[in-house]
Amino acid sequence: MEQRISLITLGVTDMERSARFYETLGWTRVDSPDGVIAFDLIGQTLGLYPRTALAEDLGVPVESIGGFSGITLAHNLRSPDEVAPLLAGAEAAGGRILKPAQEVFWGGFHGYFADPDGHVWEIAHNPFSPLSEAGAFRWLGYGE
Template structure:
Protein backbone atom coordinates (compact mmCIF):
# COMPACT_ATOMS: atom_id res chain seq x y z
CA UNK A 1 0.00 0.00 0.00
CA UNK A 2 1.45 3.36 -1.05
CA UNK A 3 1.96 5.84 1.77
CA UNK A 4 -0.75 8.37 0.89
CA UNK A 5 -4.27 9.49 1.71
CA UNK A 6 -6.73 10.09 -1.14
CA UNK A 7 -9.83 11.38 0.66
CA UNK A 8 -10.51 12.82 4.09
CA UNK A 9 -14.21 12.36 4.76
CA UNK A 10 -15.97 14.24 7.53
CA UNK A 11 -19.56 13.63 8.61
CA UNK A 12 -21.42 16.92 8.89
CA UNK A 13 -24.69 17.75 10.65
CA UNK A 14 -25.95 20.32 8.14
CA UNK A 15 -24.55 20.15 4.63
CA UNK A 16 -26.07 23.52 3.64
CA UNK A 17 -24.27 25.26 6.51
CA UNK A 18 -21.07 23.38 5.61
CA UNK A 19 -21.37 24.38 1.94
CA UNK A 20 -21.88 28.02 2.91
CA UNK A 21 -18.81 27.91 5.16
CA UNK A 22 -16.37 26.27 2.73
CA UNK A 23 -17.61 27.58 -0.62
CA UNK A 24 -19.14 30.95 0.18
CA UNK A 25 -17.09 31.69 3.31
CA UNK A 26 -13.63 30.37 2.51
CA UNK A 27 -14.00 30.71 -1.23
CA UNK A 28 -13.13 27.09 -1.93
CA UNK A 29 -14.42 25.44 -5.12
CA UNK A 30 -16.36 22.19 -5.21
CA UNK A 31 -15.33 19.36 -7.52
CA UNK A 32 -18.54 17.46 -6.69
CA UNK A 33 -21.64 18.98 -5.10
CA UNK A 34 -24.67 16.75 -4.53
CA UNK A 35 -27.20 18.73 -2.44
CA UNK A 36 -28.33 16.87 0.66
CA UNK A 37 -25.63 14.23 0.21
CA UNK A 38 -21.99 15.25 -0.28
CA UNK A 39 -19.65 18.12 -1.08
CA UNK A 40 -16.16 17.24 -2.39
CA UNK A 41 -13.36 19.79 -2.49
CA UNK A 42 -9.94 19.19 -3.99
CA UNK A 43 -7.43 20.11 -1.28
CA UNK A 44 -4.20 18.85 -2.83
CA UNK A 45 -2.84 17.32 -6.01
CA UNK A 46 -4.18 13.90 -5.02
CA UNK A 47 -6.30 14.79 -1.98
CA UNK A 48 -10.04 15.50 -1.68
CA UNK A 49 -11.93 16.71 1.37
CA UNK A 50 -15.32 15.01 1.31
CA UNK A 51 -17.99 16.60 3.50
CA UNK A 52 -20.73 14.02 3.79
CA UNK A 53 -24.22 14.33 5.25
CA UNK A 54 -24.11 12.58 8.64
CA UNK A 55 -27.14 10.38 7.91
CA UNK A 56 -25.63 9.06 4.67
CA UNK A 57 -22.28 8.62 6.45
CA UNK A 58 -23.86 6.50 9.17
CA UNK A 59 -25.77 4.38 6.64
CA UNK A 60 -22.52 3.25 4.98
CA UNK A 61 -19.85 3.43 7.70
CA UNK A 62 -21.76 2.83 10.94
CA UNK A 63 -22.90 4.85 13.93
CA UNK A 64 -21.12 8.13 14.59
CA UNK A 65 -19.29 8.12 17.91
CA UNK A 66 -21.66 9.47 20.47
CA UNK A 67 -20.06 7.41 23.16
CA UNK A 68 -19.59 4.06 21.42
CA UNK A 69 -19.26 3.84 17.64
CA UNK A 70 -17.02 4.89 14.79
CA UNK A 71 -15.25 8.24 14.87
CA UNK A 72 -17.09 10.53 12.42
CA UNK A 73 -14.26 10.46 9.85
CA UNK A 74 -12.94 8.01 7.28
CA UNK A 75 -9.59 7.98 5.55
CA UNK A 76 -9.64 6.69 1.98
CA UNK A 77 -6.94 5.07 -0.10
CA UNK A 78 -7.98 4.89 -3.73
CA UNK A 79 -6.54 2.40 -6.18
CA UNK A 80 -7.09 1.58 -9.86
CA UNK A 81 -8.61 -1.93 -9.67
CA UNK A 82 -10.95 -4.03 -7.52
CA UNK A 83 -8.16 -6.60 -7.18
CA UNK A 84 -6.01 -3.98 -5.46
CA UNK A 85 -8.88 -3.20 -3.08
CA UNK A 86 -9.19 -6.88 -2.15
CA UNK A 87 -5.42 -7.33 -1.72
CA UNK A 88 -5.05 -4.29 0.55
CA UNK A 89 -8.06 -5.29 2.68
CA UNK A 90 -6.59 -8.79 3.03
CA UNK A 91 -3.20 -7.37 4.00
CA UNK A 92 -4.72 -5.03 6.61
CA UNK A 93 -6.79 -7.84 8.08
CA UNK A 94 -3.69 -10.02 8.13
CA UNK A 95 -2.08 -7.35 10.29
CA UNK A 96 -4.97 -7.57 12.75
CA UNK A 97 -7.11 -4.70 11.44
CA UNK A 98 -10.79 -4.98 12.35
CA UNK A 99 -12.68 -5.96 9.17
CA UNK A 100 -15.51 -3.42 9.18
CA UNK A 101 -17.05 -4.20 5.79
CA UNK A 102 -16.05 -6.50 2.94
CA UNK A 103 -15.48 -4.89 -0.43
CA UNK A 104 -18.54 -4.58 -2.62
CA UNK A 105 -19.83 -2.83 -5.70
CA UNK A 106 -21.38 0.47 -4.61
CA UNK A 107 -24.47 2.12 -6.04
CA UNK A 108 -22.36 5.16 -6.99
CA UNK A 109 -20.36 2.94 -9.38
CA UNK A 110 -17.27 2.25 -7.32
CA UNK A 111 -15.96 -0.76 -5.44
CA UNK A 112 -14.86 -0.41 -1.83
CA UNK A 113 -14.52 -1.98 1.60
CA UNK A 114 -13.48 -0.82 5.06
CA UNK A 115 -11.17 -1.77 7.89
CA UNK A 116 -10.48 -0.08 11.23
CA UNK A 117 -6.97 0.80 12.39
CA UNK A 118 -5.88 0.08 15.97
CA UNK A 119 -7.59 3.26 17.18
CA UNK A 120 -10.84 2.50 15.38
CA UNK A 121 -10.39 4.97 12.52
CA UNK A 122 -12.08 3.66 9.41
CA UNK A 123 -10.07 3.29 6.23
CA UNK A 124 -11.95 2.90 2.97
CA UNK A 125 -10.02 1.12 0.23
CA UNK A 126 -11.74 2.08 -3.01
CA UNK A 127 -11.90 2.18 -6.76
CA UNK A 128 -13.80 5.28 -7.86
CA UNK A 129 -14.29 5.11 -11.64
CA UNK A 130 -15.47 8.71 -12.00
CA UNK A 131 -13.46 11.88 -12.61
CA UNK A 132 -13.10 12.54 -8.85
CA UNK A 133 -11.54 9.08 -8.47
CA UNK A 134 -9.06 9.74 -11.25
CA UNK A 135 -8.11 13.02 -9.61
CA UNK A 136 -6.62 11.25 -6.58
CA UNK A 137 -4.66 8.50 -8.35
CA UNK A 138 -0.96 9.24 -8.87
CA UNK A 139 -0.12 9.70 -12.53
CA UNK A 140 -3.74 10.37 -13.57
CA UNK A 141 -4.81 13.62 -11.88
CA UNK A 142 -3.68 17.02 -13.01
Template sequence: MEQRVSLITLAVEDLAAVRRFWLDGMGWSPFVEAEGEVLMLEVADRVLLSLWDADHFRAEVGPTVQGEGNIPITLAHNVRSPQEVDAVLEQARAVGARSVTDGQHREWGGYSGYFVDPAGFAWEVAWAPGEVGDRVLGPPS
Protein backbone atom coordinates (compact mmCIF):
# COMPACT_ATOMS: atom_id res chain seq x y z
CA MET A 1 0.00 0.00 0.00
CA GLU A 2 1.32 3.45 -0.91
CA GLN A 3 1.80 5.98 1.90
CA ARG A 4 -0.89 8.55 1.06
CA VAL A 5 -4.44 9.64 1.79
CA SER A 6 -6.72 10.30 -1.18
CA LEU A 7 -10.07 11.07 0.40
CA ILE A 8 -11.11 12.19 3.87
CA THR A 9 -14.78 11.47 4.50
CA LEU A 10 -16.72 13.06 7.34
CA ALA A 11 -20.32 12.12 8.16
CA VAL A 12 -22.45 15.24 8.70
CA GLU A 13 -25.98 15.46 10.09
CA ASP A 14 -26.93 18.73 8.33
CA LEU A 15 -25.31 18.78 4.90
CA ALA A 16 -27.13 21.99 3.88
CA ALA A 17 -25.72 23.89 6.88
CA VAL A 18 -22.23 22.54 6.22
CA ARG A 19 -22.54 23.54 2.56
CA ARG A 20 -23.56 27.10 3.48
CA PHE A 21 -20.67 27.38 5.93
CA TRP A 22 -17.91 26.17 3.57
CA LEU A 23 -19.14 27.48 0.21
CA ASP A 24 -21.06 30.65 1.06
CA GLY A 25 -19.25 31.59 4.27
CA MET A 26 -15.64 30.48 3.85
CA GLY A 27 -15.59 30.87 0.05
CA TRP A 28 -14.55 27.32 -0.87
CA SER A 29 -15.62 25.72 -4.18
CA PRO A 30 -17.22 22.31 -4.70
CA PHE A 31 -15.43 19.63 -6.70
CA VAL A 32 -18.43 17.26 -6.76
CA GLU A 33 -21.86 17.87 -5.32
CA ALA A 34 -24.91 15.62 -5.16
CA GLU A 35 -27.62 17.62 -3.39
CA GLY A 36 -28.66 16.06 -0.10
CA GLU A 37 -26.03 13.32 -0.38
CA VAL A 38 -22.43 14.51 -0.61
CA LEU A 39 -20.26 17.57 -1.07
CA MET A 40 -16.64 17.00 -2.12
CA LEU A 41 -14.03 19.73 -1.87
CA GLU A 42 -10.55 19.57 -3.37
CA VAL A 43 -8.26 20.38 -0.42
CA ALA A 44 -4.85 19.51 -1.89
CA ASP A 45 -3.33 18.10 -5.02
CA ARG A 46 -5.20 14.80 -5.49
CA VAL A 47 -6.87 14.98 -2.05
CA LEU A 48 -10.61 15.44 -1.55
CA LEU A 49 -12.59 16.23 1.58
CA SER A 50 -15.93 14.44 1.32
CA LEU A 51 -18.76 15.75 3.48
CA TRP A 52 -21.27 12.95 3.37
CA ASP A 53 -24.85 13.04 4.64
CA ALA A 54 -24.82 10.99 7.86
CA ASP A 55 -27.77 8.77 6.84
CA HIS A 56 -26.03 7.82 3.59
CA PHE A 57 -22.76 7.31 5.52
CA ARG A 58 -24.43 4.96 8.04
CA ALA A 59 -26.16 3.00 5.26
CA GLU A 60 -22.80 2.17 3.69
CA VAL A 61 -20.30 2.24 6.56
CA GLY A 62 -22.41 1.28 9.58
CA PRO A 63 -23.47 2.92 12.86
CA THR A 64 -21.77 6.04 14.13
CA VAL A 65 -21.07 6.97 17.74
CA GLN A 66 -21.81 10.39 19.23
CA GLY A 67 -21.55 11.85 22.70
CA GLU A 68 -20.50 14.86 24.72
CA GLY A 69 -17.39 16.86 23.96
CA ASN A 70 -15.43 17.32 20.75
CA ILE A 71 -15.16 14.65 18.08
CA PRO A 72 -11.66 13.18 18.66
CA ILE A 73 -10.09 14.44 15.44
CA THR A 74 -8.85 17.76 14.17
CA LEU A 75 -8.27 18.87 10.63
CA ALA A 76 -5.67 21.56 10.04
CA HIS A 77 -5.50 24.52 7.72
CA ASN A 78 -1.98 25.93 7.74
CA VAL A 79 -1.32 29.53 6.73
CA ARG A 80 1.73 31.73 6.19
CA SER A 81 1.56 34.03 9.23
CA PRO A 82 0.06 34.49 12.70
CA GLN A 83 -1.96 37.40 11.28
CA GLU A 84 -3.52 35.07 8.71
CA VAL A 85 -4.43 32.64 11.53
CA ASP A 86 -6.38 35.44 13.22
CA ALA A 87 -8.05 36.48 9.95
CA VAL A 88 -9.29 32.95 9.17
CA LEU A 89 -10.55 32.46 12.72
CA GLU A 90 -12.44 35.75 12.50
CA GLN A 91 -13.95 34.72 9.17
CA ALA A 92 -15.10 31.40 10.68
CA ARG A 93 -16.63 33.28 13.63
CA ALA A 94 -18.42 35.70 11.29
CA VAL A 95 -20.00 32.96 9.19
CA GLY A 96 -21.30 30.87 12.07
CA ALA A 97 -18.66 28.51 13.43
CA ARG A 98 -20.03 26.73 16.52
CA SER A 99 -17.09 27.94 18.59
CA VAL A 100 -13.79 29.69 17.99
CA THR A 101 -10.67 29.55 20.15
CA ASP A 102 -8.48 32.58 19.49
CA GLY A 103 -4.96 32.13 18.17
CA GLN A 104 -2.15 31.61 20.68
CA HIS A 105 1.59 31.14 20.60
CA ARG A 106 2.21 27.44 21.21
CA GLU A 107 4.95 25.50 23.03
CA TRP A 108 6.01 23.93 19.76
CA GLY A 109 6.95 27.35 18.35
CA GLY A 110 3.97 28.09 16.15
CA TYR A 111 0.73 30.02 16.49
CA SER A 112 -2.72 28.46 16.20
CA GLY A 113 -6.38 28.60 17.13
CA TYR A 114 -9.42 26.44 16.49
CA PHE A 115 -12.95 26.66 15.21
CA VAL A 116 -15.69 24.05 15.18
CA ASP A 117 -17.67 23.85 11.93
CA PRO A 118 -21.47 23.33 11.78
CA ALA A 119 -21.00 19.54 11.67
CA GLY A 120 -19.01 19.58 14.93
CA PHE A 121 -15.53 19.01 13.49
CA ALA A 122 -12.65 20.98 15.01
CA TRP A 123 -10.35 22.77 12.58
CA GLU A 124 -6.95 24.03 13.63
CA VAL A 125 -5.79 27.15 11.83
CA ALA A 126 -2.01 27.23 12.27
CA TRP A 127 1.18 28.97 11.35
CA ALA A 128 4.05 26.50 11.75
CA PRO A 129 7.59 27.76 11.34
CA GLY A 130 10.35 25.63 9.88
CA GLU A 131 10.18 22.17 8.40
CA VAL A 132 6.48 21.45 8.99
CA GLY A 133 5.30 24.79 7.63
CA ASP A 134 7.62 24.49 4.63
CA ARG A 135 6.38 20.95 3.96
CA VAL A 136 2.68 21.77 3.94
CA LEU A 137 2.86 25.21 2.28
CA GLY A 138 6.16 25.19 0.41
CA PRO A 139 9.17 27.33 1.34
CA PRO A 140 8.61 31.07 1.86
CA SER A 141 8.83 33.08 -1.35
Protein backbone atom coordinates (compact mmCIF):
# COMPACT_ATOMS: atom_id res chain seq x y z
CA MET A 1 0.00 0.00 0.00
CA GLU A 2 1.39 3.38 -0.98
CA GLN A 3 1.65 5.98 1.80
CA ARG A 4 -1.25 8.27 0.84
CA ILE A 5 -4.96 8.90 1.31
CA SER A 6 -6.91 9.31 -1.92
CA LEU A 7 -10.50 9.84 -0.79
CA ILE A 8 -12.07 10.85 2.49
CA THR A 9 -15.77 9.93 2.59
CA LEU A 10 -18.09 11.49 5.15
CA GLY A 11 -21.42 9.79 5.82
CA VAL A 12 -23.99 12.58 6.02
CA THR A 13 -27.70 12.74 6.82
CA ASP A 14 -28.63 15.51 4.37
CA MET A 15 -26.46 15.65 1.24
CA GLU A 16 -27.50 19.13 0.09
CA ARG A 17 -27.22 20.66 3.58
CA SER A 18 -23.73 19.23 3.94
CA ALA A 19 -22.72 20.36 0.45
CA ARG A 20 -23.99 23.89 1.17
CA PHE A 21 -21.95 23.91 4.40
CA TYR A 22 -18.69 23.20 2.55
CA GLU A 23 -19.62 25.52 -0.32
CA THR A 24 -20.24 28.30 2.19
CA LEU A 25 -16.68 27.71 3.42
CA GLY A 26 -15.53 28.41 -0.14
CA TRP A 27 -15.18 24.89 -1.59
CA THR A 28 -16.35 24.00 -5.11
CA ARG A 29 -18.10 20.78 -6.11
CA VAL A 30 -16.79 18.71 -8.99
CA ASP A 31 -18.85 16.54 -11.32
CA SER A 32 -19.59 13.21 -9.69
CA PRO A 33 -22.00 10.30 -10.11
CA ASP A 34 -25.51 10.50 -8.70
CA GLY A 35 -25.57 9.86 -4.97
CA VAL A 36 -22.10 11.29 -4.31
CA ILE A 37 -21.00 14.89 -3.87
CA ALA A 38 -17.27 15.46 -4.31
CA PHE A 39 -14.84 18.29 -3.60
CA ASP A 40 -11.33 17.95 -5.03
CA LEU A 41 -8.65 18.95 -2.55
CA ILE A 42 -4.89 19.25 -2.93
CA GLY A 43 -3.95 15.63 -3.58
CA GLN A 44 -7.20 14.08 -2.30
CA THR A 45 -10.95 14.31 -2.69
CA LEU A 46 -13.57 14.77 0.01
CA GLY A 47 -16.74 12.84 -0.76
CA LEU A 48 -20.16 13.22 0.83
CA TYR A 49 -22.30 10.09 0.79
CA PRO A 50 -25.64 9.28 2.45
CA ARG A 51 -24.97 8.00 5.97
CA THR A 52 -27.54 5.18 5.63
CA ALA A 53 -26.04 4.04 2.31
CA LEU A 54 -22.53 4.09 3.82
CA ALA A 55 -23.70 1.95 6.76
CA GLU A 56 -25.39 -0.45 4.34
CA ASP A 57 -22.20 -0.67 2.27
CA LEU A 58 -20.22 -1.41 5.47
CA GLY A 59 -22.81 -3.98 6.53
CA VAL A 60 -23.43 -2.33 9.91
CA PRO A 61 -26.49 -0.69 11.51
CA VAL A 62 -26.54 3.05 10.83
CA GLU A 63 -26.71 3.70 14.60
CA SER A 64 -23.28 2.11 15.01
CA ILE A 65 -21.53 4.88 13.04
CA GLY A 66 -22.72 7.85 15.08
CA GLY A 67 -20.91 10.06 17.56
CA PHE A 68 -17.26 11.00 17.90
CA SER A 69 -15.22 8.31 16.19
CA GLY A 70 -11.82 9.33 17.51
CA ILE A 71 -10.88 10.80 14.11
CA THR A 72 -10.43 14.46 13.27
CA LEU A 73 -9.87 16.08 9.90
CA ALA A 74 -7.37 18.94 9.89
CA HIS A 75 -7.07 22.05 7.78
CA ASN A 76 -3.79 23.87 8.28
CA LEU A 77 -3.35 27.56 7.58
CA ARG A 78 -0.43 29.83 6.77
CA SER A 79 -0.76 32.04 9.88
CA PRO A 80 -2.36 31.93 13.32
CA ASP A 81 -4.41 35.03 12.42
CA GLU A 82 -6.43 32.92 9.96
CA VAL A 83 -7.68 30.38 12.54
CA ALA A 84 -10.38 32.36 14.39
CA PRO A 85 -11.97 33.82 11.21
CA LEU A 86 -12.20 30.37 9.62
CA LEU A 87 -13.80 28.95 12.78
CA ALA A 88 -16.28 31.86 12.74
CA GLY A 89 -17.04 31.12 9.08
CA ALA A 90 -17.68 27.48 9.89
CA GLU A 91 -20.05 28.47 12.69
CA ALA A 92 -21.88 30.93 10.41
CA ALA A 93 -22.24 28.15 7.82
CA GLY A 94 -23.98 25.88 10.35
CA GLY A 95 -21.07 24.23 12.14
CA ARG A 96 -20.61 24.06 15.91
CA ILE A 97 -17.47 25.36 17.63
CA LEU A 98 -16.02 22.67 19.90
CA LYS A 99 -12.88 24.54 20.94
CA PRO A 100 -12.29 28.22 20.17
CA ALA A 101 -9.04 29.42 18.59
CA GLN A 102 -6.19 29.30 21.08
CA GLU A 103 -2.50 28.63 21.55
CA VAL A 104 -1.43 25.00 21.84
CA PHE A 105 1.20 23.62 24.23
CA TRP A 106 3.43 22.53 21.32
CA GLY A 107 3.70 26.05 19.92
CA GLY A 108 0.89 26.15 17.39
CA PHE A 109 -2.51 27.81 17.32
CA HIS A 110 -5.76 25.93 16.70
CA GLY A 111 -9.45 25.33 17.36
CA TYR A 112 -12.06 22.70 16.50
CA PHE A 113 -15.52 22.69 14.94
CA ALA A 114 -18.05 20.00 14.04
CA ASP A 115 -19.79 20.11 10.68
CA PRO A 116 -23.60 19.66 10.53
CA ASP A 117 -23.19 15.86 10.79
CA GLY A 118 -20.76 16.00 13.71
CA HIS A 119 -17.53 15.36 11.75
CA VAL A 120 -14.77 17.08 13.71
CA TRP A 121 -12.34 19.46 11.99
CA GLU A 122 -9.21 20.96 13.50
CA ILE A 123 -8.29 24.36 12.10
CA ALA A 124 -4.63 24.97 12.83
CA HIS A 125 -1.47 26.90 12.21
CA ASN A 126 1.65 24.84 12.79
CA PRO A 127 4.76 27.04 12.67
CA PHE A 128 6.91 23.90 12.32
CA SER A 129 5.10 22.71 9.16
CA PRO A 130 4.95 25.59 6.69
CA LEU A 131 2.61 24.92 3.78
CA SER A 132 3.76 24.80 0.17
CA GLU A 133 2.91 27.74 -2.07
CA ALA A 134 -0.11 25.73 -3.31
CA GLY A 135 -1.23 24.99 0.26
CA ALA A 136 -0.04 21.38 0.48
CA PHE A 137 0.85 20.08 3.94
CA ARG A 138 3.50 17.67 5.06
CA TRP A 139 4.66 16.98 8.59
CA LEU A 140 8.05 18.69 8.40
CA GLY A 141 6.77 21.44 6.12
CA TYR A 142 7.99 22.82 2.84
CA GLY A 143 10.35 25.46 4.21
CA GLU A 144 10.82 28.88 2.76
